[in-house]
Amino acid sequence: MSKVLYIKANPNPEGSRTVEISDKFIEEYKKLNPNDEVITLDLYNEDIDFLNMEDLNTLFSEKDNENTENKVLRYAYQFKSADKFVFSAPMWNLSFPAILKAYMDYVTVSGITFKYTSEGPVGLCTGKKAVYVATRGSVFSSGPAESFEMGERYMKALLGFLGVYNVETIIAEGLDSSKVDVAKAMEDAIVSGKKLAENF
Template identity: 55%
Template sequence: MGTVLYIKSNMKPENESKTYKMSDCFIEEYKKNNPDDQIITLDLYKENIDFLHYEDLGVVFGPKNEESKNHPILKYAYQFLNADKFVVAAPLWNLGVPAILKAYIDYICVTGITFKYTENGPVGLCNGKKALFVASRGGDYSNSGAAEYEMGERYMRTIFGFLGITDFTSVHAENVDVQGIDVDKILNDACNRAIELAKTF
């Protein structure tokens, strides 16, 4: 039995989010294929996640003990470490991820929990886990010139790699805000890709 952490980073209600349409397709199919797995849904807007403050630095970079597991910030890093797989749903906002997802990343990148410093530099402690990133984007970032401007998926792939998670796949829908385009078809195609991935994830 494995544990999947389903990380949601949109303030839109479930039925209005194009991103959640795809990530929910994935989760439903995943559940059918892995009925014994535990799926933990972490809706970031419903958590007490804030920007890091000065007094938090000692907590994030300081020593850890048994009590750390219940600390309001560190508990997210322990939860992350204890999961086997991750599904991250995030629309593209201003060429990056929603700020709440970045704030969450600042909560889970914790020395002594999800990574550590060594003589050779930082080393991730989350090896052997896998991640799916699900995104919808108003525009098109598929060609090499525009792809440089897409820093949401690129950032997530890089920071997960930093934590030791190199098995990182994505499903995305692009052009969803282009007038006159068949958005339903774009989303249905992306959902079908998500369903296929869910069978072997």
């Protein structure tokens, strides 16, 4: 039985095209894996803030398994205990909503999700996998804006730092462009998500 964290970074999940796609992915996944545990983290309803000095002291303190409920450390412990991650985030200003970065700042903790060694930092989340679901107003997967995309790229880099190397993506883009058939782009993403769910 796997533990799946479904992480939503949208202030309006009910009206979100990104969440529409990721919900369909989760629905399909649950159908195929009825015994798995899926925990939803709607980040706007979580206790997430920007790290302050006191939080940094906690992050760099000696870790023991006694403090798994600590306000600042509990997201990292929860992340470490999961097997799979589904991120759902629209593109905002070339990456994603800041709350997702704030969440990843809680998750990226030495002594829990990665550690320092004499050879440099080593991820402690190996063997886990993730899918990153995003929608974008414009097109970034190819063409002149390609190098400006920093959301998918950032998440793949940081997850790799934590040891999560298996990261798939489900993207619908150009959704705010009159040149794109939006209904088709959404449908294509939902279909590719369902296919991905079969092997996730």
